[in-house]
Amino acid sequence: MRTIYEGDSTPKRDGYRMPAEFEPQDQVWMLWPHRPDNWRNGAKPAQEAYAAVARAIAQFEPVTVCVKPQDYAAARYVLGEEEGIRVIEMESDDAWIRDCGPTFVVDGQGGMRAVHWHFNAWGGLVDGLYFPWDKDELVGVKVADLAGADRYRPDGFVLEGGSIHVDGQGTVLTTEMCLLSEGRNPGLSKAEIEGYLNEYLGTEKVLWIQDGIDPDETNGHIDDVACFVAPGVVACIWTEDEENPFYAQCQAAYAALSTMTDAKGRNLKVHKLCMPVKPVYMTQTEVDTIDVVEGTLPRGTEDACIASYMNFLVVNGGVIVPQYDDENDGLALQQIQGMFPDHEVVGVRTREVVYGGGNIHCITQQQPKASLG
């Protein structure tokens, strides 16, 4: 497969755009959790949760789960021989394909390519979550090759897929907390970063939310805060409980989005999506089964886990939504059903994924239909 380096060309120059997540997809990619210094109990509970997510997606479209070679046989057993789930080997450092995987772009004429961003484990040597990250950095190549897609490689530009959402019609939504962080592209101005986004996503306009809800892990990825649910329509996390650890960020994001217009000049319509009533914390017993390794961000009992219903995945005809055994679980499903009246909304219990630092959107990467217009 061919690599197109920065300078040779960009998706925008070649007529490619990133489709919105709600546009038709060919399949979803996942990695398989393994590292015992991030996941409790040797990642076994997390693997069950990942498998439940894979099975939920497979009801709507094919899933490829990429597993470390030593996990191949066990993963294949856990995932079962279900129609629609394919297991293949792939080395990785951890299991967040939204962030280390490629972003697919299409040209409206049957062409599909992959943008392979630089990945530095959410902050590199400044505030990255582990070291090294060389295997994650190769996931973009491997998935692009498996998908049969030529690959754009922006020289030096660091980005994770979870830090952006697009409407497929020229608009990209992101956060300043993440994209302007010191650990990613400190040499670039905000305007230069907008330039990269527009060139590589095929967009025209960048909408900036100030803060995300997890300054420590992803530096505030947008995919826990807000997303497009249709052109001109976004969802935003919301709570009126001033005691909620994310109250301020919810209020600020909602207020900001409510004043924004997209690339087509539409005023955004903003749906509110509830937060769990009870913040999620790990117990000491749970934390105790996570290996302590120098260089990996340690887990503790004192910080609220980043449990947001916003971290859902839209698939063909379905929406796969995190559930936390919280009293707002049902309300979240109901609100999302309201945003996607033609989709089947499926909840999956993913507390174990949250313990590792993300959720359904973070552990999946959609591959759009190459035939998209």
Add this chain to the structure above:
Amino acid sequence: MRTIYEGDSTPKRDGYRMPAEFEPQDQVWMLWPHRPDNWRNGAKPAQEAYAAVARAIAQFEPVTVCVKPQDYAAARYVLGEEEGIRVIEMESDDAWIRDCGPTFVVDGQGGMRAVHWHFNAWGGLVDGLYFPWDKDELVGVKVADLAGADRYRPDGFVLEGGSIHVDGQGTVLTTEMCLLSEGRNPGLSKAEIEGYLNEYLGTEKVLWIQDGIDPDETNGHIDDVACFVAPGVVACIWTEDEENPFYAQCQAAYAALSTMTDAKGRNLKVHKLCMPVKPVYMTQTEVDTIDVVEGTLPRGTEDACIASYMNFLVVNGGVIVPQYDDENDGLALQQIQGMFPDHEVVGVRTREVVYGGGNIHCITQQQPKASLG
């Protein structure tokens, strides 16, 4: 993907057959050599030869090269970013996908499935070439999954792809030396083995050659001795030099084939294919760079390597033929061109592959077009 175990059904019962190698193909699969106890100089010269074979095939159809995770980056560099070569990760014990990979079968209605034979490293604990072989044993699952093919798994039946050739019209060609060997299916009679072949290849008639030319390694695989070049037409190795180490086997195989009729009742037409004039031996210097490891068949300077021009691969519009820097190299190409007048015949220098115990046919496995009639 689904597995159909013996007893549930067989390809023949479901209307599937193995196409001949000269029928249209979708792609070719390869593994990547690695083990330093089989390949000289850390497998680096062999890797160059494998890459040359991959590039030759890629002129005609796509190739997927499956490499051990630790070799991924280096293999990708050696193979280049050429159109038509895809590199993916896959664990294996060695690099003979003809033998440990699946055999694809088609049903004439767009269906393709894989037969995943049991593999025991050419003889298991009786006279197998290395131990263990668990990673090779999984290659059949993995390739079938990657190809999107449901998989037949004959309970307990041991077979390597290199020990059979089919004409796609009901006939399978094999050797007694291999299929009746003690290390494979010692509990089965010749008639029972014929039953397995016919059920899993969708054939009607088994043609038996007595001996292959390498009793020690593959126990005499047919793919160094003879193959179908068209329905009713075979090629057979041939030498009139009584000093040639394979003189007796050439004469016997030719004589046997000349009297045979295929499943359709046709008398076989037999083409002669020359042998290298000078048998290939490894030098002591070459042998010295191979790790000596208990459990792996050691290499020496005294035995002639199994250098046969017969170990070619037919692809769409091409034939990829071993070359040994021997004075018969050109004659072999010319004879094969005569057998395949509409194909482009391409020679590749593969002495380094022979050193490891096989050649182009052994290191490749074709995936037929699912749309075949």
